[in-house]
Amino acid sequence: MIDQSTICAISSSPGTGAIAVIRLSGSEAISITDKVFQSPKKGKKLVAQKPNTMHFGQIVFKDEVVDEVVVCLFLEPHSFTGENIVEISCHGSTFIQQKILEILVENGARLALPGEFTQRAFLNGKMDLSQAEAVADVIASSNAASHKLALNQMRGGFSKEINELRSQLLHFTAMVELELDFSEEDVEFADRTELKNLTERIEKLLRKLKNSFQLGNAIKNGIPVAIIGETNVGKSTLLNALLNEDKAIVSDIHGTTRDVIEDVVNIHGTAFRFFDTAGIRETEDQIENLGIERTYSKLEQATAVLLVVDTNNPYPIVFGRINKIRERVTNGQTLIIVANKIDTGQRETIQELELLDLTDDEKMVFIAAKNKDNLDELIDLMIHSVNIEAASQEDIIVTNARHYEILKNAHEAILRVLQGLENGITGDFLAQDIRECLHYLGEITGEISTHEVLGHIFKNFCIGK
Structure with a gap:
């Protein structure tokens, strides 16, 4: 299965930069480079040099200097692929990168396929497939x-x-x-x-x-967090505050958000995938009802559920909404009750919420999303609630x-x-x-x-x- 040809490719990021790295791998990697590389010390061939060494010189093609480069040598089997590897560090001009590649191909190398260096490392026993x-x-x-x-x-x-x-x-x-x-x-x-x-x-x-896998996939692609609640409780305002941009339309008109708005943000080294959902309410609007159905669907998919409630509403109404969502939250999900608008909310409602009995999978935070008050406290709750600590070096x-x-x-x-x-x-x-x-x-x-x-x-x- 191992292709014996010598392959080459640009291994640094695509585009223009200060430095670019061109890599060759294969039994002829050093001898091919020798054909186009000239050291200031005449007669100094790369094939005669020690492994793991660096050499300054020029890439020359048809008596014309293409660029000044530094060449690194890694000899088999002590290399990433288990084969001879040459890494050419040149200036980051896209013209220079492509020109050196053309010269190497003309002298016996071929362009590498996607992942071919790592595939050779696997085939040569340098790593197993899961490591690759x-x-x-x-x-x-x-x-x-x-x-x-x-x-x-x-x-x-x-x-x-x-x-x-x-x-x-x-x-x-x-x-x-x-x-x-x-x-x-x-x-x-x-x-x-x-x-x-x-x-x-x-x-x-x-x-x-x-x-x-549920935790691993969430960490890799973003912890799914559903922002739910009734209309006009501040869900879109909260999303905008968390993203630090005006992603969602904020309006006093009920039913403004009719579909799920999704975005990913990196917070303190952890990626969160937020879903701002349609407000939950009784309505005859067919399109809005479709959005509400999607709200419940996203609730089921979420690792953490942010239930936003408006402290301007009387406590019985707020408590009824909390209990209704509690029935839909399953084991393993964290419910964070976000008591919003505390800057204008009813004192009695806030005091009653402070006394609310919470289970081990429930948290509560009091915020004013419009002013970003206590937003850091909410973020800390999210980070600790999704069990990121489980992803330690010792855990698989x-x-x-x-x-x-x-x-x-x-x-x-x-x-x-x-x-x-x-x-x-x-x-x-x-x-x-x-x-x-x-x-x-x-x-x-x-x-x-x-x-x-x-x-x-x-x-x-x-x-x-």
């Missing part, structure tokens, strides 16, 4: 939390967990399959009690990894949709193993389910893969990585 996928996540990370998760995965934290599961299962499936060779003697090489204990531990871990959080689908299949297979052990089924059926679980776990790390799977994964990488 994490490279793309590190590049695409837009906040501190997603960066931490991707970096942990790239370092092999997730792979280590999966490999430990596979090694434990492999031992037992070997014992179970050995029994099949001695089926006439009616012997058991695999201790069923020990196998059941191991299977229960693996089932618990697979379930934990699978369930972590699944962020990749492909891994999630595989873990679901592996979990179903291990549940069949547990059921088979409880029902006392024969070793041949047990071995089949264990092998199926092993197969799925191997798909995550790339021990079991196909051209189609690899092509789908690496085509989404940027060129030059």
Whole structure:
């Protein structure tokens, strides 16, 4: 599967800059560079230089100097791809970048495909498939939390967990399959009690990894936060305050927001995906009712729900609205009651809200969204309520949709193993389910893969990585 040709690409950000980096990888990377590189020290060839060294010189083509460059050498197998790598640092002119690429191609290299450098690193055993996928996540990370998760995965934290599961299962499936060779003697090489204990531990871990995807996906793409409430309680004003821009139309007219307004903002290193929804009220307007239906849909999808209430309203009305939304909030969701307009609100309503009994999954904050009063307090509640702390270096959080689908299949297979052990089924059926679980776990790390799977994964990488 490994292409032996030497590839080249611009590995720095596209466009004009102070410096650009052009990377080559392959057995001929150094010799091809030697054809176009001239050192101030005459006769000093790159092929004779030590690895991990830098050399100043010029790129020359047809006796014409293209640019002054610095060349870095990394020799196989001690490089990112496991092959010889040359990195040429040139000036960031787009003309110079493209000209050097043309010269390298003319001298025997070819342009790299998207993700081909990382794919070669995987094929040459420098990293497994889950680590390779994490490279793309590190590049695409837009906040501190997603960066931490991707970096942990790239370092092999997730792979280590999966490999430990596979090694434990492999031992037992070997014992179970050995029994099949001695089926006439009616012997058991695999201790069923020990196998059941191991299977229960693996089932618990697979379930934990699978369930972590909800948090991991939210951290990666933005924690979904639904802003809901009646009309004219200040939902759009709150959204504008959180985004620090006039994203939503603010008006005293009821029913101004008829559809869901969505935007993502990075707050203290965490990405939040806010949904400003249509105000909840009784109306005969068909279009507004469609918007209200979408409000309830977004409420179900949200990790945190900001229920905005107007403290200008009498407490019984506010309390009734809170209880109605409480019925729709499910386990695992955090309900933050945002008591708005405290600068003009009724004192009795505010005092009654301060005495309201809250569950462990409920929080309350008093704000004036128009003046941004106590907005920092609300932000602190959001950050602490979505359990970002769970994404520590020690925890394994699944962020990749492909891994999630595989873990679901592996979990179903291990549940069949547990059921088979409880029902006392024969070793041949047990071995089949264990092998199926092993197969799925191997798909995550790339021990079991196909051209189609690899092509789908690496085509989404940027060129030059």
